[in-house]
Amino acid sequence: MTVQFYKYEGTGNDFIMIDNRQNFFPKNDIKLIERWCHRRFGIGADGLILLENDAQSDFKMVYYNSDGRESTMCGNGGRCIVAFAKQIGVIDNKTRFNAVDGLHEATIQEDGKVSLQMKSVPAVAVHEEYVFLDTGSPHHVTLVQDLENFDVQKNGAAIRYSSLYGAAGSNVNFVSQISENHFRLRTYERGVEDETLSCGTGATATAIAMHVLGKTTSNRIDLDVEGGRLQVAFEKVNNTFTQVFLEGPATFVYEGTMTL
Structure with missing residues (x-):
């Protein structure tokens, strides 16, 4: 069977997009997804995303890491699937879609950037040398x-596989401050098991963490990632971060076919 795929990237975080509204894709075939994401033996991507029908919203997003396993929320992937949904005629410039962490709203702006509402964050754990939080991942x-x-691969893997997070592990973000509301970020992603050029949930987590630590008082923060720039905006109400939005480019790269 020949499958049409579309390649997208959001600040260098790249994804294989498939329209699976007819439910034909073998979702449990870990080896197939891993091979398609492989940069030498397949298409090459940080992850694979299925767009499916959803009773509650415009569509459902199903995300797989490049290791072939279904994973938690992907912020850049969420922005890219919005652009993909518009390309194939599922939506116009605004949408409400379902993902593993619940419903999301998003808007495609005139400049092509996608603004994606992320989940609210009620709990931020501050430790002596790091902050831990869940922004969908x-x-x-x-x-x-x-x-x-900084050796992101070595240090990121050490933390990801440490006793801090057990078998499930965690994504790991390393940050430096540029100015009051401007930071630079590099991320080691679990499931990819390497540094990626960008991580949307990581940028969201970093913006909130820097606010909690008092490194910034701004509620709109610029984050330079290896693949470009993202912006995160939020409101803080009674120690809960709400109205959290991740904004940045979501770019169509090419389309093609693969055989199952």
Whole structure:
């Protein structure tokens, strides 16, 4: 069977998009998804995303990491599937869709950027050397010196597989401050098991963590990732971060076919 796929990227975080409204895709075939995401033996991507029908909303997002396993929420993937849904005629410029962490709203702006509402964050755990929070996916956030030369792969893997997070692990974000509301971020992603050029839930987690630590008083924060720039905005009400929005580009790269 020949399958049409679409390739998208959001600040360098790249995804294989498939219109699965007819429910033909073999969702439990971990090896197939892993092979398609492989950068030498397949299409190459940080993850694969299925767009499916949903009774509550415009569509449902089903996300798989490049290891072939279904995972938690992906912020950049969420922004990219919104752009994909518009390309194939499912939506116009506004949408409400379902994901593993619940319903999300999003808007495609005139400049093509996608603003995606993320889940509210009621609990932020502040430790001596790091902050931990869940923004749809679990994130460990820590400030480091000389981020440019920091070994993200080595240090990220050490934390991801440490006793802190058990078998499930955590994504790991390393951060440096540029100015009052501007930070630089590098992320080690579980499921990819490497540094990615961008992580949307990681950028969201970092913005909130820096606010909690008092590194910024702004509620709109710029984050430079390896693949570009993202913005995160939020409101804080009674120690809960709500109206959380992740904004950035979601770019169509190419389309093609693969055989199941």
